[in-house]
Amino acid sequence: METKIAVLASGAGSNFKALVEGDTGPGRVDILLTDNENAGALELAAELGVESKYLYPGKYRTRFGIKEEKIWAEFLLDRGVGLVCLAGLMRIIKGPLLDAFQGRMMNIHPSLLPAFPGLDAQGQALNYGVKIAGCTVHYVDSGTDTGPIILQNSVPVFESDQRDSLAERILVKEHRIYSQAVKAHCLGRAVYSRVVR
């Protein structure tokens, strides 16, 4: 059975594109939803022939308004969305949206979690001096990049690397594992299990 996927993005949407074009098995990207009227992902959606929609997120900068988060959740549920994929959504999800899609919402993060959660993971990795970096697809829970891991992939860090060269190398792997993780989920092969900490 097909799973309807909603991709939530605030920016350019390169991972959105990867999900539309990649092999997601019985999952199919149904709509792009954004909290940013100027998101590059909106243009990309038009090019890719995917429906897209801007929904007002509320007056806060880094989280949803309570009322607005309910509206987002209801919109997605009404549409029959079975899986929510965050792809550069610059907003914390903690309320009704998380409750509605717990275990059915995933995110991609440009580090080998649990190392370097939060903003600018690639810069954090370079500053720390790691020799192996990577990316992680994980289910979303109420923490920052703390949810159960579905897939990871690694890349080498070179001495000559700047933030952008490292980010670019990681992004290639992001595009690959995001659709793989979505496929695994939609086939029932990804397990949502609590993380012991």
Place this chain on the structure above:
Amino acid sequence: METKIAVLASGAGSNFKALVEGDTGPGRVDILLTDNENAGALELAAELGVESKYLYPGKYRTRFGIKEEKIWAEFLLDRGVGLVCLAGLMRIIKGPLLDAFQGRMMNIHPSLLPAFPGLDAQGQALNYGVKIAGCTVHYVDSGTDTGPIILQNSVPVFESDQRDSLAERILVKEHRIYSQAVKAHCLGRAVYSRVVR
């Protein structure tokens, strides 16, 4: 010019063996030093034809006595040791020994640091559910597994993995990167740089 290496171990000493048998460039394992009269590494040293010595570490269980740590440092300095390699030394180094060998003391840790510092890194990794694990050779600073990274290597984690199967897979990589890191250091190719945090 040859660099005299002292390996400090409390246990079986498999990384000690890897350093003796591996290609460490201009570095040569000069002595095995242990805080444990029953360390398996003592037998191993005899088999490998490497000098070994037990030195009393003081009455504490997880750190050196202040007087004893001075004695360890003086012993190593008097012997002309240029590089100290920790290989399963079950004791924190914070005092005179660290001061004497700062930037000339390295450790190997069975995780992709900064993830999973401290005890049972492999068990921590399994509990967290990471899909990629690994090991790290780093210079020792006063923190727990926080020093500048020299080399890392990664391994996949399989769904069927138990702690021991994962630890074994990581250990193979440990043996490989420890001698590589020592070689890089002894050739002046490893950089001791402060970590930004």
